Amino acid sequence: MRRSHLGELELLILLAVVRLEDNAYGVPISKTLIELTGREVALGSIYAALERLEHKGFVTSSIGEPTPERGGRAKRYFRITQEGLRAIRTTRTALNKLWSRIPLIEGRST
Amino acid sequence: MTDRRSHPPKGALWLLRHAYFGKNEALEGDLLERFREKQSAIWIWRQVFIAITLGTLSAFRERWPEVCYAIIGVAIPLAFEKRIYPSGFRFWLVWWRLPWPFSQLVMELSASFLMALAAAPFLAVGLVIAQRFRWTYILRTAGINLTLITLVHYSFDYLSPWITRPVPGYPHQRMIIIPGALQLLAFFLMFFVAAWLGSRGRRHLTQKSGQSA
Numbered sequence: 001m002r003r004s005h006l007g008e009l010e011l012l013i014l015l016a017v018v019r020l021e022d023n024a025y026g027v028p029i030s031k032t033l034i035e036l037t038g039r040e041v042a043l044g045s046i047y048a049a050l051e052r053l054e055h056k057g058f059v060t061s062s063i064g065e066p067t068p069e070r071g072g073r074a075k076r077y078f079r080i081t082q083e084g085l086r087a088i089r090t091t092r093t094a095l096n097k098l099w100s101r102i103p104l105i106e107g108r109s110t
Numbered sequence: 111m112t113d114r115r116s117h118p119p120k121g122a123l124w125l126l127r128h129a130y131f132g133k134n135e136a137l138e139g140d141l142l143e144r145f146r147e148k149q150s151a152i153w154i155w156r157q158v159f160i161a162i163t164l165g166t167l168s169a170f171r172e173r174w175p176e177v178c179y180a181i182i183g184v185a186i187p188l189a190f191e192k193r194i195y196p197s198g199f200r201f202w203l204v205w206w207r208l209p210w211p212f213s214q215l216v217m218e219l220s221a222s223f224l225m226a227l228a229a230a231p232f233l234a235v236g237l238v239i240a241q242r243f244r245w246t247y248i249l250r251t252a253g254i255n256l257t258l259i260t261l262v263h264y265s266f267d268y269l270s271p272w273i274t275r276p277v278p279g280y281p282h283q284r285m286i287i288i289p290g291a292l293q294l295l296a297f298f299l300m301f302f303v304a305a306w307l308g309s310r311g312r313r314h315l316t317q318k319s320g321q322s323a
Contacts, residue, residue, distance in 0.1 A: 025136065025140070026136060026137065026139075026140035027140050027143050027144060030140075030144075042156075042157055042160040042161070042164075043137055043140050043141065043144075043157050043161065044137065044157060044158075044160040044161025044162075044163075044164045044165065045160065045164060047132075047136075047137055047161070048164045048165070048168055051132070051168070063136070066139075067139075069142075069143060069146060070139035070140075070142050070143050071118075071138070071139065071142045073135050073136065073138050073139025073142065074135060074136060074139060075136060075139060075140075076133075076135075076136030
């Protein structure tokens with residue numbers, strides 16, 4: 001049976017893929033993660049997570065045209081699937097429920 | 111003057127191409143793109159090491175029957191070395207009565223043959239559980255493993271001056287100077303590579319390429 005839940009990095013990457021729409025490949029995903037979380041995630045970790053997401057059926061990938069600025073190497077574009085969107089929504093609902101039951105954290109200084 | 115940005119670290123890219131389990135073209139392209147933007151050669155090397163480590167761990171996780179086979183393949187000779195090895199020759203063939211070179215071959219390769227076959231049942235069970243079992247995988251793995259063990263066995267004759275030293279008090283004996291942990295790692299990798307190559311099916315490869323399309 002395939003695991004259908006999302007890890008933290010997987011969720012962040014899925015959100016970045018949704019945000020980037022047709023331009024979701026390694027470099028922009030990595031830059032989006034830095035921009036939004038302040039965290040530099042190694043490209044190898046991003047691809048490992050994307051492979052897992054593809055195995056779970058949450059994203060699909062397609063190979064683009066090779067470009068000279070990349071030394072003739074092609075880009076690998078990722079797109080979220082309906083299953084992936086469902087997984088994001090489920091995770092958001094679960095997180096919202098959890099947050100709503102922890103009101104004391106809001107506005108606490110420590 | 112040549113632009114530094116047009117010379118990415120070739121060694122790192124070579125390593126990525128040859129030591130990374132999985133599809134690496136897009137990752138290589140991404141590294142080149144970041145390097146041409148602003149990243150340093152050290153950054154590239156770090157990314158390559160992380161990618162190789164993660165790729166290897168992922169391959170091990172995906173190929174767990176092969177990993178079990180390699181662990182058992184290393185453990186069996188270690189556990190039974192002293193008890194089975196000397197009696198093994200007498201047990202399964204009276205090798206010294208055979209004409210040369212068969213006597214020599216059997217004497218030198220019988221241990222390798224036993225080692226290559228002893229862990230095969232464990233690989234078979236693992237592949238059955240993982241629903242990937244094929245008789246050809248087992249036979250191919252045993253064949254590749256026997257070849258690798260034989261190559262290592264005979265390469266000792268050539269590498270002996272560098273990897274062995276005389277045993278004090280025994281002028282005709284030599285001992286291997288490679289640390290035990292490295293020897294075990296080399297054996298583990300040899301068994302894993304044999305099983306990995308031996309159990310690569312056409313159907314599995316087709317599925318993989320189909321997923322990426």
